[in-house]
Amino acid sequence: NTNAWSLWDFSNGITGLPTCLEARSGGRMYLGHIGGIDIYDNGVWSVMDLEPVGISYIFDIKFDAGDNMWIGSEEGLWKFDGTV
Numbered sequence: 001n002t003n004a005w006s007l008w009d010f011s012n013g014i015t016g017l018p019t020c021l022e023a024r025s026g027g028r029m030y031l032g033h034i035g036g037i038d039i040y041d042n043g044v045w046s047v048m049d050l051e052p053v054g055i056s057y058i059f060d061i062k063f064d065a066g067d068n069m070w071i072g073s074e075e076g077l078w079k080f081d082g083t084v
Contacts, residue, residue, distance in 0.1 A: 019057065026042075
C-alpha cells in the first residue's frame with residue numbers, strides 16, 4: 001500500500017454518476033448508474049449499456065452463488081445469467 005488515492009471520472013473511465021458499487025473476485029468492480037454499469041477489470045474500463053433492455057436507474061448490484069447478476073432498479077428486480 002502506498003497510501004495514495006486514485007480518481008476516476010467522466011474523463012478517464014466512468015460513464016455515469018455512481019449509484020452503487022459491487023466488488024468481484026479477480027479485481028473486477030461493477031459501478032451502477034442511470035442506464036448502465038461501468039466495469040473496472042484490472043485497469044481497464046468497459047460499459048454494459050442497459051437502456052435497450054429497459055433498465056434505467058440502478059440502485060444495487062449483487063451476484064449469487066451461481067454467478068447470476070441481480071440488479072435492483074427503478075423498474076424492479078432483474079436477474080442476468082449471461083457473461084460480460
